[in-house]
Amino acid sequence: MMTLYDYELSGNCYKIRLLLNILGIQYRKQSIEFYPAAEHRKEEFLAINPLGELPVLQDGDLTLRDSQAILVYLASEYDTAGNWYPLLNPRTLAEVTQWLCFANAITASASGARLVDGFFYNLDGDACRADAHRLFRILDEHLWFQERERQDWIVTGTAPTIADIACFPYVILSEEGGISRMDYPAIRRWTDRIKRIPGFTVMPGVFPAGPGV
Amino acid sequence: MIDLEAARYLWHPIAASSDLVPRHVFHAQILGREMALWRADDDNVNAWENRCLHRGVRLSIGINDGTELLCQYHGWRYANRTAGCTYIPAHPADAPARTICNNTYPAVEHYGLIWSGDSPEGPLPLLSTVDTSFVTPLRAVTINAASQQILLPLIQGYTLQLSDTGDGSLRYGADTPDAFTIILRATDTSSDRAIPAPDIAFFLQPVDAARTTIRGILCGMDEHNTDPQALNDLLRFHNRLLCNIRDRLEKAMADEPAPTPWIPIIPTVSENQASMPAINEDGRSASLRVRVASIESLSPSVKSFRFEPLSDLPEAQLPASQPGAHIDVHLPNGLVRQYSLINGPGQTDHYAIAVKLSLPSTGGSQALHEHLREGDLLATSAPRNNFTLRRDAEHTHLVAGGIGLTPLLAMARALHHMGRPYTLHHFVSQESELFFQDELQTLSGSYHAHIGLNPSQTAVRLADILASPAEHQHLYLCGPAPMLQCARTTAADLNWQDHTVHFEYFANPEERDDSSSFDVDLARSGLTLNVPAGQSLLAVLREHGVTLPSSCEQGACGTCRVAVLQGTPDHQDVYLSDAEKARGDCLMSCVSRARSNKLTLDL
Numbered sequence: 001m002m003t004l005y006d007y008e009l010s011g012n013c014y015k016i017r018l019l020l021n022i023l024g025i026q027y028r029k030q031s032i033e034f035y036p037a038a039e040h041r042k043e044e045f046l047a048i049n050p051l052g053e054l055p056v057l058q059d060g061d062l063t064l065r066d067s068q069a070i071l072v073y074l075a076s077e078y079d080t081a082g083n084w085y086p087l088l089n090p091r092t093l094a095e096v097t098q099w100l101c102f103a104n105a106i107t108a109s110a111s112g113a114r115l116v117d118g119f120f121y122n123l124d125g126d127a128c129r130a131d132a133h134r135l136f137r138i139l140d141e142h143l144w145f146q147e148r149e150r151q152d153w154i155v156t157g158t159a160p161t162i163a164d165i166a167c168f169p170y171v172i173l174s175e176e177g178g179i180s181r182m183d184y185p186a187i188r189r190w191t192d193r194i195k196r197i198p199g200f201t202v203m204p205g206v207f208p209a210g211p212g213v
Numbered sequence: 214m215i216d217l218e219a220a221r222y223l224w225h226p227i228a229a230s231s232d233l234v235p236r237h238v239f240h241a242q243i244l245g246r247e248m249a250l251w252r253a254d255d256d257n258v259n260a261w262e263n264r265c266l267h268r269g270v271r272l273s274i275g276i277n278d279g280t281e282l283l284c285q286y287h288g289w290r291y292a293n294r295t296a297g298c299t300y301i302p303a304h305p306a307d308a309p310a311r312t313i314c315n316n317t318y319p320a321v322e323h324y325g326l327i328w329s330g331d332s333p334e335g336p337l338p339l340l341s342t343v344d345t346s347f348v349t350p351l352r353a354v355t356i357n358a359a360s361q362q363i364l365l366p367l368i369q370g371y372t373l374q375l376s377d378t379g380d381g382s383l384r385y386g387a388d389t390p391d392a393f394t395i396i397l398r399a400t401d402t403s404s405d406r407a408i409p410a411p412d413i414a415f416f417l418q419p420v421d422a423a424r425t426t427i428r429g430i431l432c433g434m435d436e437h438n439t440d441p442q443a444l445n446d447l448l449r450f451h452n453r454l455l456c457n458i459r460d461r462l463e464k465a466m467a468d469e470p471a472p473t474p475w476i477p478i479i480p481t482v483s484e485n486q487a488s489m490p491a492i493n494e495d496g497r498s499a500s501l502r503v504r505v506a507s508i509e510s511l512s513p514s515v516k517s518f519r520f521e522p523l524s525d526l527p528e529a530q531l532p533a534s535q536p537g538a539h540i541d542v543h544l545p546n547g548l549v550r551q552y553s554l555i556n557g558p559g560q561t562d563h564y565a566i567a568v569k570l571s572l573p574s575t576g577g578s579q580a581l582h583e584h585l586r587e588g589d590l591l592a593t594s595a596p597r598n599n600f601t602l603r604r605d606a607e608h609t610h611l612v613a614g615g616i617g618l619t620p621l622l623a624m625a626r627a628l629h630h631m632g633r634p635y636t637l638h639h640f641v642s643q644e645s646e647l648f649f650q651d652e653l654q655t656l657s658g659s660y661h662a663h664i665g666l667n668p669s670q671t672a673v674r675l676a677d678i679l680a681s682p683a684e685h686q687h688l689y690l691c692g693p694a695p696m697l698q699c700a701r702t703t704a705a706d707l708n709w710q711d712h713t714v715h716f717e718y719f720a721n722p723e724e725r726d727d728s729s730s731f732d733v734d735l736a737r738s739g740l741t742l743n744v745p746a747g748q749s750l751l752a753v754l755r756e757h758g759v760t761l762p763s764s765c766e767q768g769a770c771g772t773c774r775v776a777v778l779q780g781t782p783d784h785q786d787v788y789l790s791d792a793e794k795a796r797g798d799c800l801m802s803c804v805s806r807a808r809s810n811k812l813t814l815d816l
Contacts, residue, residue: 137456141452141456144352145352145448145449145452148445148448149445181240182240182241182247182273183355183424185228185232185239185240185353188237189232189234189237192236207274207285209276210236210277210283211236211278211632212235212236213235213236213254
């Protein structure tokens with residue numbers, strides 16, 4: 001059984017738990033106390049990931065760090081339908097990768113603000129917030145025009161991809177960093193749709209959606 | 214600065230119609246006031262104060278279940294339209310107080326937008342100079358600036374800089390009928406342009422002191438006759454233009470200090486709602502006026518009646534009800550009768566009852582069946598719920614006899630909508646007495662009709678149905694007295710716990726004995742009164758100025774319940790369960806008397 005080195009309040013760990021749950025994969029959780037013990041910076045964990053970052057996934061002899069890389073692995077290895085990471089379509093695959101990088105930018109900004117407000121990190125919270133709003137404007141605009149084309153997801157197609165999973169956690173947790181989503185109605189509707197994906201699961205600070213029609 | 218006081222009385226756009234997708238809650242803000250905006254399954258748009266009355270959590274993160282909005286924190290449910298609280302999970306056996314009603318704001322749909330405001334009066338902005346037979350909303354763009362700072366840059370952005378876009382022939386003339394409306398008319402209407410140039414109306418939504426949303430609509434362009442790709446290009450073109458205006462303005466204003474946010478005043482509960490409704494001399498309040506909107510025959514002997522408010526004004530709105538609630542209907546012949554509401558969840562624009570003509574009638578059912586016409590006006594009480602439905606049972610058993618289906622129908626509709634498991638049994642003497650068949654078949658709970666059973670067969674069937682009481686299962690009974698007695702006895706014999714068996718009688722079948730005389734001490738009022746033989750406790754209390762709500766006045770409905778502090782009551786009612794009667798801590802003042810010489814009441 002695979003092992004996820006996990007921290008309950010981490011959005012990057014949450015995105016892995018989310019995809020594992022959606023794909024119905026059994027796994028073992030190994031808790032690493034990010035705050036306040038900072039176990040991710042201790043020798044034992046640095047031996048697993050020298051970058052000292054969560055999450056890490058161990059599947060057999062494979063040890064994988066970086067949440068986006070783990071999503072890529074899980075989707076290509078375990079999603080038999082090939083929807084979550086569409087390997088066969090170069091254009092779609094490139095678009096997914098483009099939004100995985102965008103998700104990293106969301107992490108750097110929206111998660112940064114949350115680390116300042118909730119975990120006492122010494123970062124510039126206002127700069128993080130301003131940058132998150134800049135990114136949210138871009139995402140909201142993208143999703144608004146996707147809706148016009150009757151597209152529910154970030155990358156055009158009939159099913160969600162790991163791009164949606166990668167962007168979701170730090171968007172939905174943004175208010176913990178003082179970033180309101182009121183001005184992003186298309187993002188708010190997209191988060192409702194993600195919450196209605198079968199197998200969706202919550203984490204502290206993320207509320208479930210009611211049934212759709 | 215904008216005139217904030219004057220702006221409170223205007224209609225402002227707060228969303229696009231297309232923003233309110235099914236089962237979604239839109240997070241809106243106008244003049245500093247946050248609103249939870251949601252469309253119910255019946256298409257009604259609700260604009261509510263964005264806070265739960267319980268712990269103040271934003272309702273915009275709540276769940277729109279199509280008929281009610283649920284708070285994420287403790288699951289309080291608020292009804293479509295009225296925003297009255299219908300259920301509090303922490304108090305599953307109680308009907309929420311009618312004062313638990315959220316603030317609502319008017320909301321109308323026009324020009325493809327949702328319009329609301331603090332206390333809007335008068336008409337919506339009139340667009341007399343442009344063609345609004347077709348409107349296409351642009352993507353709304355929010356700018357971190359006050360509305361008066363946006364007016365000029367927006368007009369300039371459209372009138373001066375369009376030549377930069379490579380389409381030099383496009384020119385707009387601007388007109389600003391009020392401080393929040395800008396009309397741009399294309400001055401060159403030649404049709405050989407690369408993209409169409411319809412007239413545009415812009416509305417500036419003053420979100421907060423330093424935030425404004427630009428809501429634009431393209432006017433007079435029939436989307437169905439426009440190439441979808443061309444339309445998308447046009448929407449992207451305007452979106453880019455507006456975003457550029459936004460980015461330039463925000464950059465220019467980057468060093469300006471942010472103004473203080475507007476603090477909205479959140480109204481407290483209205484006087485009308487906070488005060489107790491006046492009680493008539495006969496003890497029944499007839500606080501509502503309704504119009505008979507329609508009458509329908511459900512079976513040869515059953516008709517349903519739909520009552521609607523007299524106007525669309527908010528003050529005429531009917532208070533929300535919950536499953537199991539009843540209203541007093543004040544009939545034209547002077548009689549007052551109680552009928553269970555059959556409304557399903559979210560059906561808050563009317564009250565619906567179903568009435569069986571019972572002959573010989575004592576006047577109630579006959580007056581409704583034979584004399585009431587569509588369009589007639591009636592007085593009713595507000596809904597009262599003494600037969601509340603718990604929504605936390607693992608399984609709910611609903612057992613109805615004849616017209617006793619009515620409260621259980623409302624319950625079945627609610628349980629179905631919430632996806633809670635239930636079983637509904639309907640006992641009737643002949644097939645023609647069944648009603649709401651089609652709907653009951655489509656609801657999720659299993660439905661069983663039992664037709665033409667005699668009393669002993671009914672008893673056997675009830676014993677079957679109630680055979681295996683399990684924990685966390687609840688039983689709701691409503692029907693004629695002999696059937697109820699039988700079902701209650703059967704349930705007790707089969708070890709159903711007293712608190713899991715809920716029942717409602719049509720009327721008190723027992724002969725009441727009012728031959729005793731006794732004294733009552735009123736602990737709060739400091740009065741001692743004598744109740745003589747032949748007079749009810751309720752009547753004596755009223756004579757001495759102690760007003761109590763009442764409804765059926767025969768010990769069946771539970772409305773005139775009073776707490777007993779000392780003494781032994783002689784109950785005589787059919788509302789309380791045997792265990793409740795044995796506890797002796799409350800009585801029904803309309804029929805109950807005393808076994809001891811004196812009772813001390815919590816009045």
